[in-house]
Amino acid sequence: EAGVVQSPRYKIxxxxxxxxxxxxxxxxxxxxxWYRQNLGQGPELLIRYENEEAVDDSQLPKDRFSAERLxxxxxxxxxxxxxxxxxxVYLCASSxxxxxxxxxxxxxxxxxx
Amino acid sequence: QKEVEQNSGPLSVPEGAIASLNCTYSxxxxxxxxxxxxxxxxxxxxxxxxxxxxxxxxGRFTAQLNKASQYVSLLIRDSQPSDSATYLCAVTYQxxxxxxxxxxxKP
Numbered sequence: 001e002a003g004v005v006q007s008p009r010y011k012i013x014x015x016x017x018x019x020x021x022x023x024x025x026x027x028x029x030x031x032x033x034w035y036r037q038n039l040g041q042g043p044e045l046l047i048r049y050e051n052e053e054a055v056d057d058s059q060l061p062k063d064r065f066s067a068e069r070l071x072x073x074x075x076x077x078x079x080x081x082x083x084x085x086x087x088x089v090y091l092c093a094s095s096x097x098x099x100x101x102x103x104x105x106x107x108x109x110x111x112x113x
Numbered sequence: 114q115k116e117v118e119q120n121s122g123p124l125s126v127p128e129g130a131i132a133s134l135n136c137t138y139s140x141x142x143x144x145x146x147x148x149x150x151x152x153x154x155x156x157x158x159x160x161x162x163x164x165x166x167x168x169x170x171x172g173r174f175t176a177q178l179n180k181a182s183q184y185v186s187l188l189i190r191d192s193q194p195s196d197s198a199t200y201l202c203a204v205t206y207q208x209x210x211x212x213x214x215x216x217x218x219k220p
Contacts, residue, residue, distance in 0.1 A: 033208070042117075042201050042210030043157065056208070091156060100145050100205050104156035 002026070004105035006092050012111045018080035021108045025073065025094030032069060033102060034077050035091040043091055049075065050097060082112045115140040117204050119211035128220050132189040136202030136211055139183070146178055146185045147203040150196075151213065157201055161187065192218045 005024040013019050025032050030051050035043035046065065048056040051072040060067065064083070069075040079086055089109050093102040116139045126132040134148075145164055149157035161176040163169045163185065169176045175188040185204075189196055199213040 040121075040212065042203075042212045044210070045208045048208065099162075100203075100208065101147065101159055101162050102157075103159065107156050 004092055004094055004103055006105035006108055008108055009106060010109050010111075012113065013082055015084055015112050016081040018078065019082055019110060020079075021077045021090050021092070021110075023075045023077070023092030023105060025075075025092070026103055028096070029094035029103070030072070030097040031095045031100075032075050033091075033093040033095075034067060034075070035093065037089045037091055037107075046077070079110075082110075084112050086110060087112045115207055115209050117202055117209045117211040119200075119202055119214045121212060122215040123217050124214055125217045125219055126192050128192060128194060128218055130192055132192045132196065132216055132218070134187040134189075134200050134202075134214050134216065135184060136186065136204075137184045138202075138204045138209070140204065140206060140209070141180075141183065142206050143180075143183075143204045145205040146176070148174075148176060148185075148187045149201040149203060151199045151201055153199075160200075189216075194218045194220055 007022050032049045034046040037043045046060045047067050049069045067077045089107045091107045093104045095102045118137045148161045151157045163176040163178045173190045177186045197218045199215045201213040202211040
């Protein structure tokens with residue numbers, strides 16, 4: 001069974017530019033999570049979806065970040081415009097609904113210069 | 114501010130010994146507790162989940178939960194060099210993660 005797929009794996013952009021990350025969860029996993037992880041820290045939840053509905057986006061910086069999960073499968077996280085402080089690893093995870101036993105994709109390492 | 118605290122380490126343990134990792138949390142309504150392992154440059158990988166007080170064993174791993182004292186621990190028996198990694202504790206009701214404990218198993 002395929003795991004969580006993310007792309008791209010690496011992205012280098014200049015500040016003020018837009019960037020988008022894509023995630024395809026494990027088949028059958030209704031819950032999808034986007035995290036940001038800085039070096040030496042635990043993951044920070046940005047947004048959690050149950051099917052198409054964003055049920056927890058309290059930590060998402062809504063002035064520059066947006067996310068969507070059309071049709072309740074794939075998801076895209078966007079940053080526009082990017083700032084230097086956005087440099088981090090962006091992780092996508094999925095789980096069966098109600099379990100929070102999460103399986104992570106390989107992540108996207110974003111560098112903003 | 115809900116918090117999950119872990120000793121950052123590094124925790125150094127001889128090969129074959131028991132490694133003990135601890136995590137405390139502040140939110141008393143937390144219901145689910147997870148341990149993840151993260152190798153350098155890789156994503157977190159689920160090791161154990163525990164939902165009720167007591168011990169839960171899976172191979173060389175044992176998770177222990179004490180809701181009254183608000184801590185959860187992970188024991189790794191017969192530690193192997195391949196266990197060297199950062200171990201992250203995650204807690205729900207709100208999804209909050211600790212910063213992780215770096216474990217080093219010395220051959």
